[in-house]
Amino acid sequence: MTVEVVSRARCFGGEQRVLRHHSRETGTEMRFAAFLPPQALGGAKVPVVWFLAGLTCTEENFTVKAGAQRVAAELGLLLVAPDTSPRGDGVPDDPDKAYDFGLGAGFYVDATQEPWKQNYRMRSYVERELPELVGAALPADLSRQGIMGHSMGGHGALTIALRNPGRFAAVSAFAPICSPLRCPWGEKALGGYLGPDRAAWRDYDATALIEDGARVADILVDQGTADGFLESQLKPELLEEACGKAGIPLTLRRQEGYDHSYFFIASFVEDHLRWHARRLGLA
Numbered sequence: 001m002t003v004e005v006v007s008r009a010r011c012f013g014g015e016q017r018v019l020r021h022h023s024r025e026t027g028t029e030m031r032f033a034a035f036l037p038p039q040a041l042g043g044a045k046v047p048v049v050w051f052l053a054g055l056t057c058t059e060e061n062f063t064v065k066a067g068a069q070r071v072a073a074e075l076g077l078l079l080v081a082p083d084t085s086p087r088g089d090g091v092p093d094d095p096d097k098a099y100d101f102g103l104g105a106g107f108y109v110d111a112t113q114e115p116w117k118q119n120y121r122m123r124s125y126v127e128r129e130l131p132e133l134v135g136a137a138l139p140a141d142l143s144r145q146g147i148m149g150h151s152m153g154g155h156g157a158l159t160i161a162l163r164n165p166g167r168f169a170a171v172s173a174f175a176p177i178c179s180p181l182r183c184p185w186g187e188k189a190l191g192g193y194l195g196p197d198r199a200a201w202r203d204y205d206a207t208a209l210i211e212d213g214a215r216v217a218d219i220l221v222d223q224g225t226a227d228g229f230l231e232s233q234l235k236p237e238l239l240e241e242a243c244g245k246a247g248i249p250l251t252l253r254r255q256e257g258y259d260h261s262y263f264f265i266a267s268f269v270e271d272h273l274r275w276h277a278r279r280l281g282l283a
Contacts, residue, residue, distance in 0.1 A: 003137045006031065012073035013038040016063065019137070025121040025129045026086035032130065033059040035069050035079040040139040044076075047144035047280040048134065049170075049273065051081045052126065052160075054151030055185075056104045059083050062150075065262035071270045075277040078140050082130055084152070086119040100185050101192055107180070108156030109204050111193035120193060123204075127160055146170035146276035150265055151229075152177055152185070154221075158206035158239075162214035170279035172220035172272045174265050175227055178239035179207045185233050207242040218249040220275050222268045224258030 006018040014037040023030040040046045049072075051062045062068070062081045072079050085106030092115040094102035106122035135142045147168045149157035154176025161171035180186020181201055190201040202208040223236050230236075236252055243250040258264040 003133060011035065011069045013041075014069065014073045015041060016069060018059065018063075021133060023086070023125060023129060025125040026119050028086040028088045028091060028119060030083055030086070030125070031059050032080060032082040033063040034081075034134070034138055035063070035072055036138065037073045037076050037078065039076040040078055043139070045139045045141040046076050046078050047146070047169075047277075047282065048078045048080055048140045048142065049146040049148065049276050050126070050157070051079060052108060052147070052149030052153030052156040053081060053084050054149070054153045055084070056099050057084050057153075058104070061262065062265075065266065066269050067266045068269045068273060071273045075273060075282050077273060077277065077280075077282070078138065080130070080134055080140075082126060085122065091119050092116060101188055105152065105189065107152055107186075107189040107193065107204070108160065109190070109193050112200070113193060113195050116193050122156075123160075126156065127164065144169060144280045146172075146280060148172040148174070148272055148276070149176065150174040151234075151260065155180060155186075155204075155206065158219070159204055159209060161216050162206060162209040163203065165215060168216070169281075170220075170276040171216055172222075172275055174222050174268070174272075175224060175229070175234055175260055176206070176221060176236075176239070177233060178235050179205055181205045181208060182238065183233045183235060207238050210242040210246045210248065215246065215248060217279075218251070219243065220251045220253075220272060222253045222255055222258075222264075222272075224255050224260065224264050226257050227260045227264075229260055 110123040111120035154173030
């Protein structure tokens with residue numbers, strides 16, 4: 001599998017890269033960002049923390065806005081941020097050009113409905129293909145992985161961790177969509193990509209997965225109280241309820257006055273990286 005380096009830049013003693021490759025899952029060219037800490041440039045294999053971004057985003061948003069590289073360099077974490085959907089000529093998009101479906105809104109699912117199912121295979125891309133590629137192309141220790149995300153990507157991080165018990169030593173999220181089965185964003189996306197059978201949606205809903213027996217060791221979630229999507233789309237109380245019933249330790253921090261933006265993420269990303277580092281045996 002050929003990986004091309006699109007760009008590279010020194011950063012906090014490490015190196016920030018953007019890479020691209022042809023994806024067997026999506027059938028398209030895909031890009032992802034990878035920050036290699038100084039320890040990795042020195043030849044050591046280091047733990048990986050995946051960051052899944054939200055609606056409308058690419059691999060660039062977290063890379064240039066979150067300010068995560070300084071702490072990742074200190075801790076020795078390789079940060080990988082994939083794109084949020086397939087792109088390119090012939091890849092279908094929402095006919096109304098809505099921001100919450102189609103390009104930039106892959107929802108980390110494997111679509112089963114036409115015309116989406118040929119390209120919109122972000123679950124398999126993130127769960128299988130990209131780890132294989134990163135393990136082969138970068139100094140990544142895949143025996144030590146964490147995963148986190150924001151909004152749609154928070155939904156992705158939670159569901160991927162819950163579906164893959166034992167793979168991730170840590171999981172966290174910023175303002176995640178906690179129950180796509182019970183919010184407009186989720187109902188639109190899952191209905192469009194997977195069809196009307198709501199039973200098929202449960203694999204992509206963190207609260208449903210927990211209700212159905214999936215478990216992780218613990219979860220960290222930060223949620224801004226001034227987030228305009230809090231009540232209608234995100235609904236952290238549903239995750240809180242599900243974790244409480246299942247006995248999953250959930251640290252849910254309601255951050256007073258913070259919104260849904262990358263200013264919010266930048267304010268707390270250090271806490272999340274240190275949370276991951278402790279569980280990955282680095283601190």
